[in-house]
Amino acid sequence: xxxxxxxxxQEGDIMPAFPQLKENIKTEVTVVGGGITGITTAxxxxxxxxKVVLIDRGKLTNATTGHTTAKITAQHGIIYHEFMSxxxxxxxxxxxxxxxxxxxxxxxxxxxxxxxxxxEEQDAILLTNNxxxxxxxxxxxxxxxxxxxxxxxxxxxxxxxxxxxxxxxxNQAQFHPISYLKSLVDEIIENxxxxxxxxxxxxxxxxxxxxxxxKDQHSIICDQVVIATQFPxxxxxxxxxxxxxxxxxxxxxxxxxxxxxxxxxLDVDEPVHSxxxxxxxxxxxxIFGGQNHKTGQYKHDVAPLQxxxxxxxxxxxxxxxxxxxxxxxxxxxxxxxxxxxxxxNRPEILxxxxxxxxxxxxxxxxxxxxxxLILNKENPYIDLYRPTRFHADPDLKQFISTNTNVAKELVSxxxxxxxxxxxxxxxxxxxxxxxxxxxxxxxxxxxxxxHALDTTCTHLGCEVxxxxxxxxxxxxxxxxxxxxxxxxxxxxxxEDLKKVEYRK
Numbered sequence: 174x175x176x177x178x179x180x181x182x183q184e185g186d187i188m189p190a191f192p193q194l195k196e197n198i199k200t201e202v203t204v205v206g207g208g209i210t211g212i213t214t215a216x217x218x219x220x221x222x223x224k225v226v227l228i229d230r231g232k233l234t235n236a237t238t239g240h241t242t243a244k245i246t247a248q249h250g251i252i253y254h255e256f257m258s259x260x261x262x263x264x265x266x267x268x269x270x271x272x273x274x275x276x277x278x279x280x281x282x283x284x285x286x287x288x289x290x291x292x293e294e295q296d297a298i299l300l301t302n303n304x305x306x307x308x309x310x311x312x313x314x315x316x317x318x319x320x321x322x323x324x325x326x327x328x329x330x331x332x333x334x335x336x337x338x339x340x341x342x343x344n345q346a347q348f349h350p351i352s353y354l355k356s357l358v359d360e361i362i363e364n365x366x367x368x369x370x371x372x373x374x375x376x377x378x379x380x381x382x383x384x385x386x387x388k389d390q391h392s393i394i395c396d397q398v399v400i401a402t403q404f405p406x407x408x409x410x411x412x413x414x415x416x417x418x419x420x421x422x423x424x425x426x427x428x429x430x431x432x433x434x435x436x437x438x439l440d441v442d443e444p445v446h447s448x449x450x451x452x453x454x455x456x457x458x459x460i461f462g463g464q465n466h467k468t469g470q471y472k473h474d475v476a477p478l479q480x481x482x483x484x485x486x487x488x489x490x491x492x493x494x495x496x497x498x499x500x501x502x503x504x505x506x507x508x509x510x511x512x513x514x515x516x517x518n519r520p521e522i523l524x525x526x527x528x529x530x531x532x533x534x535x536x537x538x539x540x541x542x543x544x545x546l547i548l549n550k551e552n553p554y555i556d557l558y559r560p561t562r563f564h565a566d567p568d569l570k571q572f573i574s575t576n577t578n579v580a581k582e583l584v585s586x587x588x589x590x591x592x593x594x595x596x597x598x599x600x601x602x603x604x605x606x607x608x609x610x611x612x613x614x615x616x617x618x619x620x621x622x623x624h625a626l627d628t629t630c631t632h633l634g635c636e637v638x639x640x641x642x643x644x645x646x647x648x649x650x651x652x653x654x655x656x657x658x659x660x661x662x663x664x665x666x667x668e669d670l671k672k673v674e675y676r677k
């Protein structure tokens with residue numbers, strides 16, 4: 174079988190297509206973003222009788238949700254000891270409680286709607302082969318004990334990861350996210366909701382009602398707006414660009430000579446590795462991910478997918494590579510997602526962002542919090558995830574670190590120039606060069622044609638860099654990504670990179 178360069182979840186074109194918005198409409202709530210957060214929020218609201226319109230600038234579930242590893246777990250890396258140290262026992266307990274409730278809610282929706290989505294309960298396991306990280310994992314297990322998390326210490330594993338110590342969180346789960354969301358989409362339509370694809374939100378105006386403006390100059394008049402676009406396309410005065418940083422990770426799916434032994438694994442040593450399985454059409458696939466790096470800060474001497482394959486080939490008895498893909502995620506200053514009202518000046522706008530790669534449970538937490546806020550109902554997690562919060566520790570330290578990195582990339586990007594000349598560009602690759610004092614990017618396609626772009630990101634003016642693994646121009650400041658021809662793929666940027674004329 175020839176390896177496929179798209180996520181295993183997108184095999185079979187499960188999700189139906191929806192039309193583009195081509196007229197002005199009215200509704201009660203507009204949900205912007207057709208990933209798991211937007212779909213789940215629209216589903217919960219529609220089930221409560223709220224008139225909902227859901228829009229996405231591309232195809233539903235085609236962005237981060239369609240590129241996940243789809244673990245439904247409250248085990249989010251080494252986090253509970255850190256939360257107890259930086260916040261309080263009560264807040265760490267609330268975080269675990271909210272994530273555990275999210276898993277239960279997903280399980281209940283699957284049972285109530287009889288959804289066939291390969292839902293399986295699995296234990297989640299963190300492991301290390303490093304003495305320093307072993308101490309961190311031991312402290313994490315101490316936090317498990319303090320928070321009454323059902324866990325266990327391990328010194329052996331049924332998979333051939335190099336390891337010295339591991340901890341288990343019991344009774345977590347995994348599923349096929351697109352099969353699950355297909356059923357929720359059907360319910361949204363059944364309950365009177367409207368869905369539009371290829372409809373890009375551009376701005377939100379505040380008049381007698383909220384007006385969501387689309388890039389095609391259509392309007393959605395509504396009472397409240399939910400922004401579920403991974404990075405909020407509308408920031409207002411919330412300054413998310415200074416309060417989050419983006420990163421990319423990679424995944425492969427392969428078949429193995431051995432039956433999968435069970436469990437979901439996360440190796441916390443650098444580079445981090447993740448492992449789970451999926452049984453699909455009679456075949457068992459091992460899904461292996463990792464090799465994280467900050468978006469736009471790709472090291473050309475390190476090919477992430479190749480590194481993943483080398484590790485898997487060495488430690489796991491594989492037979493054939495089947496699929497490969499990548500994903501993008503954002504991390505907040507304190508590692509808690511921002512979920513709730515944008516700010517006190519724009520309470521009619523609600524956001525959910527910064528899931529730190531753990532979107533399956535966080536999306537359900539967000540959908541329930543946002544739904545309760547819209548319906549004016551109490552929710553015990555509103556204060557914990559409030560987007561306007563700021564902790565002196567660790568927020569201030571991370572704020573300085575994040576924005577120092579942005580400033581460095583902004584300056585270095587303006588000065589950066591490749592040593593190679595355009596004639597030396599291999600087909601399917603790109604360089605940055607100077608033309609009459611302007612920094613431009615030059616991509617050479619496989620027919621030898623050169624495509625030249627202004628490499629200034631259309632979001633806030635940083636310089637994009639070339640990602641040779643994915644053949645994209647990526648912004649190292651805030652995570653906007655553009656195709657080789659300059660078209661926006663994802664991130665906060667709304668406009669394509671400008672094309673320029675290349676003079677040989």
